[in-house]
Amino acid sequence: MRLSERAQQLTPSSTLAITAKAKELRQQGHDVIGLGAGEPDFNTPEHILKAAEEAMRAGHTKYTASGGIPELKKAIADKFRQDNGLNYEPDQIVVTVGAKHALYNLFQVMLDPGDEVIIPAPYWVSYIEQVKLAGGVPVIVEGTEEQQFKVTPEQLRAAITDRTRAFLINSPSNPTGMVYTEEELRSLGEVCLEHDVVIISDEIYQHLIYGEEKHVSIASLGPDFYRNTIVINGVSKTYSMTGWRIGYAAGDARIIKAMTGLASHSTSNPTSIAQYAAIAALTGTQEPVDTMRAAFKERRDFVVKRLSEIPGFRILPPQGAFYAFVNVRTAIDASPFEDVDTWVKALLDEEKVAVVPGSAFGSPDHIRISYATSMEQLEKALDRIQRFVEKYQ
Incomplete structure (x- = not known):
């Protein structure tokens, strides 16, 4: 073998x-x-567990649409509108088997062999491997301790080549816990817009911020940022639902359609029961x-x-x-x-x-x-x- x-x-x-x-x-x-x-x-909070039980009792144990049930897409759209000031239609949202799956499918549908993705270091371990599995080339830019583990617009600009397809940012960050300010995000985003580089914003820790800092989605900084950004998120960290495996991506409808099509030939759909639990997480008490x-x-x-x-x-x-x-x-x-x-x-x-x-x-x-x-x-x-x-x- x-x-x-x-x-x-x-x-x-x-x-x-x-x-x-x-x-x-x-x-x-x-x-x-x-x-x-x-x-x-x-x-996992009790009202979410109860919603899962009710879903099972109601017979929601069958296949669903590959990209997620409409009710969950609506809950996600409402979340984006309330938390981030972002408006997404159902065809701009795909539900995935965890946020990791959203990232994996995104790279698969975006990258051709040799395409480059700029990734700040320190980075989450799977970013590198997922880019390589899609035939892409991870380009690492170091965010030093002196820079609070963040990369600068000058570093980003210097890393861009004619093969650069995307820039990936994770705020708050795993592993550093650092949060990019609105000004920092805008400066980085403007470099991406200048060079036609797609922004991938991993916002899985957005509700786990302490002190004065505020979470800002880079997609919310203006129409051009919105059009050029794919947002990744999920319920795992915020609601202690790591084992339920529900993530999602939002952005350009063509990218989302391709991610949904890929899922239809690989995972089919996220677990039906977990999707109903995720609705309770997003719409219930916080x-x-x-x-x-x-x-x-x-x-x-x-x-x-x-x-x-x-x-x-x-x-x-x-x-x-x-x-x-x-x-x-x-x-x-x-x-x-x-x-x-x-x-x-x-x-x-x-x-x-x-x-x-x-x-x-x-x-x-x-x-x-x-x-x-x-x-x-x-x-x-x-x-x-x-x-x-x-x-x-």
Whole structure:
């Protein structure tokens, strides 16, 4: 049996690998604390669970339209209008099997071999692999710590070539938690408009922002931005529905039609029951979202304070999402470990704490810590991390 070239070029997801290793150790009886998974630790809110049960009882257990049921498309359109000031018709919206699926199908229908997609680093691990699977070329532009992990218009302009098809932006960001301001988004968007580069805006963490910062959809900055942007979102992070697998994309009707057609030959439709649950999430009470966001903010403040006290650690307080992206270069240099990957492995082996190496996100001086877990677990984990670091000082 021979694997295809695209299968052979795939790099396994570091986040899933770390999570799997932690689970394996836990099954062996070890007290492992996992800070790798990017999912809320809360259960899906009760009114959403109830909506799913009612959908099953009502017989909504069959195939649906590949691009999603009309009722969910309407709920998504209403969400865009209320939250983002954006108006989309049903033929401009496609419902997908998670936001990851939306991105995957988008690259598949947009890219020809050799087409380039500009991706800021640090980046979410799957962006690179999805572009490559579509025959595209990921072009990485580094957002340095000094720039709050954001890229500048000058960097973007310098990266554009005659093969550039799209620019991908993620705000709030996984893994850094940084949020682009309206002014920053406008400056980047104008470069894209100038060079006829499509903007892909991943807004999956839009409701998880803390403090003064506000989420702004780049598509809302004017008619030209609206026409040139594909927005990606979903219910996974906001409503603690990671396992339900409902995402969506909105934008140019031709792109959306192509994504829907691709889904019809691959996944058929997103799970019918999950679609009805997503309607309840988007249209029902938002109190559980406020409760989760308040808990994440409390955890963020605690984690930032504790991490800042660990020798050799440096951290920019994240503005959104639920990750702390920590510079551990000084701690690594003081240890016998040659790089962040071996350092992270030793932390898991010796202290049974799982974090994700920054190399997975294009940033080998960092680690990503998810604080989407209980305060008790965070306290224990940070005690162990500090003990591990101080052991090698």
